[in-house]
Amino acid sequence: MKTIIRLAGIIVLLWAAGLADNAQESQADHAVVSFTNPAKPGTVEVDISEGSIAVRGYEGKDVIIDARWREKALTKEEQESEAALAEEGEELDQEELARKKAQAEKAKGMKMLQIESMGLTVEEEENIIRVDVEEGKRSVDLLIQVPFSTSLRLSCRDDERGVTVDRVDGEIEVETSDGPIILTNVSGPVVADSSDGEIKAVFGKVTPGKPMSFSAMEGDIDITLPFDVKASLKMKTDEGQIFTDFDVQLTPSQQKKEEDERKEGGGYRVSFEKVTLSLINGGGVEIQLTTYEGNIYVRKAK
């Protein structure tokens, strides 16, 4: 089954004149989409260029999407062309001006509704729900509620707010360029990449046997694992450092330098060059952590 919903700008209507003056009020889209086969865990795919994605697991079987459109700040070029238009306006002939004035009089106390689509498309096919935002439209903040076992593929470029995920047990694939990636109450497998943002992941439990990988160019990677997790960590950083409060068993890898020293507060400070392999509780699920400048923190859940 294939369902496509094009949200033609379902608009928040503001009847009271007073409220209508409040131009900051943003428009919202709302959609509820079902999976073809709700008995099987589905997948939600989101790819946006400007905006943020927040996903929350909830006890239900539909996917609920709320989109809030931001008032887009005008770019410099747009500002210039607006200014040019305004100047032109002064040269409009009197007749034209009178007509505009009359129009404005008619619509007094009301707000113009934008009726064209905001460019949000939701599509369902074979248990995969795709959420797309047309390029070049205004920035959007998406709040998506999904059944706990849903898998996610999220991509968010060119925005500072990034991606947050809470209480989702499915597989999570996420990438951002600028924004942070914040995952809480997840169980993986997680495969995450951020060029300029930081990555934070707090695992309630860890799905055994499924490899995970986190990579960040400039930001830190900070993951919290259950105290009894069995994991084999492969950590690699060029200029960052590695910290952990787990009792790790280090396996030397190809020609790498190691040094351990006690840090204040009882934790271990471990710093290395390049690849570090370490086993937690005897080893288990493979987790790769790669940064260039950022630090790597591997925390034990309290």
Place this chain on the structure above:
Amino acid sequence: MKCECEQIREKSADYLAGELDEKSLAEVRAHLADCPACREELEGLSAIWTKLGVLPKEQPSGALRSRFYEMLEAYKKDMEKEREKQGFGQTLSHWIRRLMPRRPAYQIALSLVLIAAGLGSGYLLSVRSRSAARTEVAGLKSEVDDMRRIVAVSLLKQASPSERLMGVSWSARIDRPGDEIIQTLLETLNHDPNVNVRLAAADALYLFYDHPEVKEGLIDSLAGQTSPLVQLSLVNLLVEIRERRAAGALERLIQDEKLNPKVKKRAELGLVQLS
């Protein structure tokens, strides 16, 4: 009415599984509209059927997978041994059967003699079969490699990035990877949509850098990469294996105006290290 309710009951299993065609579905709905009893029952059934969906799919521990592969490898070994024995073994057992006396007491005695003889001839045989054993071990190794290769290639084609990562780590465990694995890993390095999977592929290829295609592949890959982390990782690898032919690729990389300044710095340093 009674009869119709009976029919609805028969259809309820298909209704729950979503297996009813449009016509039957319409019939069921029409009946439900008129019959509160059936409606209530079917609603109750649907509710519990749907509720079963909250039961999570549990994951077995990693031990299950490794035990399975151990078993498969052991089975494969036994099969190979059987096959080797067959030629010699068949005639031998045939010969013993013909020799075997009918009476059990003599059977035991003869068996003891045969075992003693076996020990003696076993010594003589061992000298000759040592080289055969060596080829057998090599054969076994390649069988194990074969299996890992199949698993790795099939995993690398999955939609889930975690499974593709598993595919990369299976490839890394292969002793002699062969062209297929090298090609698949290079393809993963160049075209996998996920940065993490590409990074893992680069690391796995590093293990096989003495394979002629790998160095070329790593050098060629540099130009096509867009992620700064993958670019850095490749620069590091090429410097580490002291691949002088990489200098040209590094120079071209440095000239790219859109290049991340940190990658540029690392590549410039790499050029110095390689010269």
Place this chain on the structure above:
Amino acid sequence: MEPTSDNRLMEEVREGKVERLAILFERHHVMLFNFFLRLTGNRSASEDLVQDVFFRILKYRDTYQSQSKFTVWMYQIARNVHIDHLRKQKPEVPLDEQFEEPAVAEPPAIDRLSADVDVTLLKRALDRLPLRKREILLLSRFQEMKYREIAELLGCDIGSIKSTIHRAVKELGKIYFELQGGTSP
């Protein structure tokens, strides 16, 4: 590229390319594990049973008939493995006490509690369902088997499978309601 079908892979295993079983294992072991877990309520026993199924597939690979679907054959083996497991077990231990899944042992996040309670109740309700009904319900609801395939697997007609489903869901609902309402039997 079209993935190789289960049946084709099993034919190859039968003909001696036993390493092809690895792909069948990757495709089906999680489903099988969940099937056993719902039947036994015991994680480590379920892993043993999965291992046993794949061992028997290897052992009896010569007997595989390609006209029936691979999964039908696999679940036939799985049922036998489970029956053997039940025979070996001491009969006096009720299923409830063997329950060792972490759902209860692991402290759940507070806001997730109600969902976890649901899961626990449902698992308990399933455990109280008679074995045959439970098996048929699991096969159709969780193992993606069609009624026709379940009928073939159990060697009975499709009508009786459908009526068993109807009765099983009804009974499960009743048990679940009782567990929830506190009027526990």
